[in-house]
Amino acid sequence: METCIIYTPLGYAKIVGDVDGITSISILNTEEKVTDIIPEVLEDCAIQLKEYFDGSRKQFSLKLNPQGTDFQKKVWEYLEQIPYGKTCSYLELSKALGDSKAIRAVANANGKNPIWIVIPCHRIIGSDGSLTGYAGGLHRKQWLLNHESPFKQMSLF
Known part of the structure; x- marks a missing residue:
């Protein structure tokens, strides 16, 4: 390695x-x-x-080899399909994977994502739109979501 x-x-x-x-x-x-x-x-x-x-790349083109369980890999593969600038809730992710009751398992797999940013676990938010857990810290998650947002905040000062 x-x-x-x-x-x-x-x-x-x-x-x-x-x-x-x-x-x-x-x-x-x-x-x-x-x-x-x-x-x-x-x-x-x-x-x-x-x-x-x-800001010149919105999609990654890399050979990935994350180590995890089959379920974790299934979650991570789905995360890669969430487009730049978009978000998805844990519930939506659970439903997309076929089991709306698997929210905790999905959240756990999301939290164990070994490939920061490239597998975009930062794009997963709470059903109410809130920022929820992020291994890199919520301040980084907020920064990444702002960075990807099509609506850039302008500062007056």
Whole structure:
């Protein structure tokens, strides 16, 4: 497995993967040394994340290899289908997966998503539109949703 650290507007991110694909992208809550030379198998991921944060990329094209249960992978595959700038509730996600009573299991799988941003678990919100749990912190979830919003807030000051 190869690893690199990149800097994003939300902090340092760690990318892990190999020729079989990206296995994890995680946001770190500590200051880290940015990797000087990014391993070749991770270069495209680092570039695409930079483009996402620059606003020039709305869809990722990466080989992914997340590790999890079959159910978790099914949830993560569905998350990848939620378009940039759109959100979905846990209930809608549960219904789409065929069981409206599986909200807790779906929420648990969502929370264990190992590939930050690329598998967009930040696009899942409460049925009432509220921001609910996010492993990277609700402030980051809000930032990501604002970043993807077609309605940009303008500051007067």
